[in-house]
Amino acid sequence: MSASQDHPPVRTLISPARYAQGPGAIERLGELVAPVGRTPLVVADDTVWSFVGDAVARSFDAAGLPLTRDGFGVYATAAAVDSIADRVREVGADVVVGVGGGSVIDAVKAAGHLAGARWVSVPTVASTDAPCSALSVIYDEDGGFEEYRFFPHNPDLVLVDTRLVANAPVKFLVAGVGDALATWIEARAVARGDGTTMAGGAPTATGTALARLSWDILWEHALPAIDAVRDHLVTPSVEKVVEANTLLSGLGFESGGLAAAHAIHNGLTAASQTHGLTHGQKVNIGSVTQLVLEGAPVEEIRAFVEFTTRVGLPNTLTEIGLTPGDVDDLTRVAELATAEGETIHAMPFAVRVPDLVDALRSIEGFSRRVRADAGLPEPVPHRAH
Known part of the structure; x- marks a missing residue:
């Protein structure tokens, strides 16, 4: 949403209608879905359903809800969205429930919107802030x-069972930390300029503050x-990090603003070398690069590289399958990241393609030096799969 010259953008905050989190929360799904809709369609892939299906069935039975479950593929593609929307209409569902990772949740939100149904997010990992938002990221068949x-x-409801999160591979929580760390880096950049947010207006002080709270929690609790x-x-630190990754980062990015880090992530999806990496891993490359673009204090960038190395996130091109010498590939990344409508244009200064290419190429040497000085491991090359 853009403002006219006569009407500056209003400050706005948007959020899910209800957020519920805790160990065993999946057992209450039916109870909490029932006020939203009485004819649900649940979408979850076979792997996820193998460990949540019984609990969902029990909770729906206790709430007097019928259970219809459809499977899901890999990415939230336009075709996947259309297919789910068709099924919503076919079964007469008034609410569609996405259970699993960010892709199925994004596909369900988009399908619910197309079909005129409400939607509910049930992430089984804390790997992105997608569950809370009023937007979906759509990918092609190759990601x-x-x-x-x-x-x-x-969403009318976001429900997170922290026992499920704790039983998932740790790489998903690490990815969520990478996604959420960018929230404050980007929100503060948007607050310095006159950019608008995904909520359709200027950032609110509340959105920016929640982005900062997410950052503070992660620096204190991510490692434990x-x-x-x-x-x-499931420990208190796990509960805090799940909330930071999911709710605080979700509110913070949407009502605080996205900037360069997520635009760089989008650009990196065009490089086949990065396929197989999580969203949060690519976002972390965007965060380091944004700090370089901003001319942030060197000690701040150094601390970020040290911390994200300890977390297990990439901060060099090597770790995402690229090198500083891949100038053509990095130029394509930069061109996509700076395309019209990208969030990089919310930065408080213009970012040109050559500037972004140089910033991307520079993080390799800087991060390697920081890691060596701190006695941290050297980067391990990523092999796309």
Whole structure:
């Protein structure tokens, strides 16, 4: 949403109608879905359904809800969205429930909007802030970024069972930390300029503050939470990090603003070398690069590289399958990241393709030096799959 010259953008905050989190929360799904709709369609892939299906069935039975479950593929593609929307109409569903990762949740939101149904997000991992938002990221069949789709409202319910999160592979929690760390870096950049947010207006102080709160929680609790999830434990640190990754980052990015980091992520999806990486891993490359573009204090960038290395996130091109010498590939990344409508244009200064290419190429040497000085491991090359 852009403002006219006569009417400056209003400040706005949007959020899910209800957020519920805790160990065993999946057992209450039916109870919390029932006020939203009485004829649900649940969408979950076979792997996810193998460990949540019984609990969902029990909760729906207790709430007097019928259970219809459809499977899901890999990416939230336009075709997947259309297919789910067709099924919503076919079964007469008034609410569609996405259970699993960010792709199925994004596909369900977009399908619910197309079919005129409400939607509910049930992430089984804390790997992105997608569950809370009123937008979906649509990809092509190979995982390349295609477009954002925006909706008139957020999910009616977001339910996170932290026991499921703790039992998932730790790489998903790490990815969520990478996605959420960008929230404050981007929100503060938007607040310095006159950019608009995904909520369709200027950033609110509340959205910006929630982005900062997410950052503060992660710096204090990410490492102990990651250790706990490696052992499939739910601790107070795990609860805080799940909330930071999912709710605080979701509210913070949507009502605080996105900037360069996520635009760089979108650009990186065009490089086949990065396929197989999580959303949060690519976003973290965007965060380091944004800090370089901003001319942030060197000690701040150094601390970020050290911390994200300890978390297990990439901060060099090597770790995402690229090198500083891949100038043609990095130029394509930069061209996509700076395309019209991309969030990089919310930065408080213009970012040109050559500037972005140089910033991307520079993070390799800087991060390697920081890691060596701190006695941290050298980067391990990523092999696309």
